Amino acid sequence: MDSPDDYDSPWKEAVESYFPEFIAFYFPEASRQIDWARGHVFLDQELRAVVQDAELGKRFVDKLAKVALRDGSERWVYVHLEVQGSAQAEFAERMFVYHYRLFDRYRQPVASLALLADTTTSWRPSQFGYQALGCSIELNFPTAKLLDYAAQQDQLYQNPNPFALVTLAHLLTQATRQDMNARFAAKWKLVQLLYQRDWDKQQVIDLFSVLDWMMRLPEQLKRSLWHNIEVLEEQEKMRYVTSVEQIGIEKGLLQGMQQGIAQGMQQGMQRGLMKGRAEGEAYALRRLLQKRFGLLSEDVLARLQAASIDELELWLDRALDADSLAGVFAQ
Incomplete structure (x- = not known):
């Protein structure tokens, strides 16, 4: 048996290394409004300080980034991102709590975005609010659901965005929990896809690390995969992963x-x-x-x-x- 699947590190690595691609893939409308040419800054320590006593459940990733807009203004927007791995009743409340605490700290617009990586089809939180004595408040936040991409696997194989491949790895990992031979075949197909893209060596290495961590294999199948990769790299004259x-x-x-x-x-x-x-x-x-x-x-x-x-x-x-x-x- 392989160890339980957990994606904490590879999701963080991927989001940090390819943040513009992440937003473009899962939140295209938000991406079109961001001026990526002006760069972005991660504020993880600041996020920890703001929400240290508001931890409500396990998640794969929580990030805070500062980005500029394409509207011609000089203002910056704070993007709070959550990649949530399991359905939780408190999730929308947590998004609300994080949002108002971040606004209280920075007094600047905050965009709260959520990527749902759970296995519960019907769980789709996107709003939290309340009313009392004539006063009302509500937070609506965009969400993307990885399960929704399950019917689009052919398109994902053709999509050059790195997170199309990461999404495939996530879906195929879930689909092959009980069949390691099927996981081996799926992983090998994704590895070959790495070398068919016009990605540089570092991108191939980064994304292979994500695949390798997500799609864990028993030792014998792992050795078979490495043999296949060695042969592939010899044929393609690309000493990337094996080097x-x-x-x-x-x-x-x-x-x-x-x-x-x-x-x-x-x-x-x-x-x-x-x-x-x-x-x-x-x-x-x-x-x-x-x-x-x-x-x-x-x-x-x-x-x-x-x-x-x-x-x-x-x-x-x-x-x-x-x-x-x-x-x-x-x-």
């Missing part, structure tokens, strides 16, 4: 061979491979922890450096859902 994957392995191989000469070449290579794998796991975990909890202390970095592969894998699984660093490293 990155090999960095940790080759470094470990070299060190292992140097340390293991006296004990035999085979033993040294094996140790090198294990060390390379551990370094790769530690690097991935460090990036994930920094994304979720900010800068890491020297003690935490030292602990990652000294950890075994089993410990690193355990901490990686915990890091997806833990509320704090203490929760990741709990005994």
Whole structure:
């Protein structure tokens, strides 16, 4: 069995790296009003400060960005984005609470947008408000629903926007939870699609990371996929994904061979491979922890450096859902 599907890190990475493409794909009307040439600024620390005591449920991503408009004015608009992974009765209220707190802080227009990544077809929150004694207030916010794209898979395969591929990965991950062979076939098709686009090397690597994290495979099928990718990259003369994957392995191989000469070449290579794998796991975990909890202390970095592969894998699984660093490293 593969580990439970959780998309926290890849969704964040994708949104941060390709924010204009994200808005253009899921919220095209909003995108047309934004002057992307003037850039955008993420304000994640500011968002944490505003909503730290208003946490109402688990979500894949919450982002705050400052963007300029195309209306000729000099004003900036604050875009509050939520990617919500499960149906929750409190979600619309949370959007309302975040919205008025952000407006209270900045005294500038706030646009609240929600991408719904849950599996409940009928759950479509888009409004929150109330009335009392003649006073009324209401927030209406645009939403996009990933399930709505399930009937558009052919169009998604043709769409050059990176989030067409991310949407496909999400839908196919959900559809293949009980069939790993079907997931392997779907993932391999998406990987081939990466190399058919006119994307540069970094885009291919970024989007492969999203696919690889979402569409987890058992070890045997994972090895088969890597073999296919190696053959594909040889044919296309594109050392993209495999070149990155090999960095940790080759470094470990070299060190292992140097340390293991006296004990035999085979033993040294094996140790090198294990060390390379551990370094790769530690690097991935460090990036994930920094994304979720900010800068890491020297003690935490030292602990990652000294950890075994089993410990690193355990901490990686915990890091997806833990509320704090203490929760990741709990005994």
